[in-house]
Amino acid sequence: MDYIQRFHTSDRIHIQVFANASEEVSVNLNNLADGTSTPVTLSTYSQNDNVQMYYAILRELKDSVYTISVNGMLSEPFMVCSSDTLLDETLLVRYSHKSNNSPFDNIFWIDDAQQVFNFRMEAGFKPNGYSPQVSNEQYRNQMQEIEELYSIPYDIYNLTIGNSSGVPYWYAKLINRILCLSLVEIDGTKYVRSESSVPEMTQVIEDSQLFQISVSLELQNNDIAGIGGTPESGSSGSFPMFKIDHAKDGEMLQYSAEEAAFINTDKVEV
Template identity: 30%
Template sequence: MALTFPRLNPIVFKEENILYTEKYNTPFIQKWDKGDYIVFQAHYGGSIARGEVEASIVDDNLNVVLQFDSTIININNWYRVIFRGSCNLPDGIYRVKLYSTAGKFTFYSNCIQIGTFPESLLLTYTCKTNKFDCIFRDSEYAYFFVLRVDGGVKSSDISYNSDDVIYTSQDRVVYLLDSIPYTVRKYTFGNSYGLPSWLADKINRLLSCDSILINGVKVVKNDGAKLEVIGSDAYPYVGLNIELLRQEEGYSEGLYFDEEEMMQGGMTVEMVDSTPSYSISAPRTGRIHIETFENTFN
């Protein structure tokens, strides 16, 4: 019997029920907006039968408030299951329960708070191929993870740069042959409480995915950028900084968009830092048709 849990999943599981301890003795509780979907994967085989592993969201009293949908993919009798559940629930503290219907095991996730968090960052991440022990594609769908975390970009953490090609003649006359401007934004992940080590590890791992969106904007790491850890030995939580680039900054500002036409193409438009951001509407639900993925992400 074997049950494994990819580290790219946005939540963690613990065998014992520590809901009370986490809720009242630990400052950190993971935030999820009511419009989000919790998407995670698990792998199992051996004596664990197909469909035996299920997941649900439970409340303070461990009452089931939502049962996860699941997609099971069989690879050489090793089952890869993708769980998807909507956070459209009353505001409150919840946990995810992962269990065997045959009673072999039960795991509870970290505490999650469902509400409305407009100032937080929504990280959507996937890969174009199956890697990191995760299923990102099957014959019909591309699959995404989503993770919400406090953070943002300070005005003092924005730098304005350009790649210049300069020619200097023998007479020391200087010419600008070409110049491409770009903006580097240093993102901060975590609020004044900071992040636990398990969540910092997940953010580091997701930044290795080849398709990352933050609040609907496609971003990539700046060349050579690494996560910077902000913390102290006397405090268990940390903050994170990293320099990111928008994949396409653009040279024009949009003034008008036909939202109906955009939505028909699987796209939405929202203002991010006073700039129109094109985003895919489907990833928040955890999956998108391959054809739409190819047309919008590539």
């Protein structure tokens, strides 16, 4: 076994099984350490007249290695650990969506109850993966003197997934789909994909089936107000103002710092 996925005992592991309305579904949690198998109590949700969803949430499992069997079909093993060391080595991704129309074959809303899925992975934000950015607009007069009309700073963070041993390729596929959703939290902070960034994979060693994956993210909420409260008017994210007063032929626009806007004038002052 090259890789085993790890969860913390505080994580919530969602199970959703879709079946024909007439089909019976049974799910068992198999503890590989002590050789026991425990039936999982399932709730049901009717997706439509023909499809029934059986679901459960596993939580507060004991430290061990488990598999899940669904009607005799066996999952890959996964590990559950209560050690805080696991929290230091991994990040918890919580994800959901505004509707059930998503890239995933699952249900995010059961009636009015939103389902938030958990996925834990070996990952982190390296200091050299931070990139400061700015969205701004400037005015330059005829003397090539420049003035900042508005300026909004923001940040891009490069998320690195996989330790020195790497992770399977399907992590990249899963993360790419997760970043298509309306709710993505990484260790409690909301992130979104930066522009059209996609996960990029690098083999840890030649011919290995494990990879390190990187993708660029931005904070969903850009807190730029600082201690002083709201930004000054000249630094707002709106378009610059234009104040036109009794416009005449031959007049031109010039930026006035006093008015904090472009005004019409018959002469250019420098």
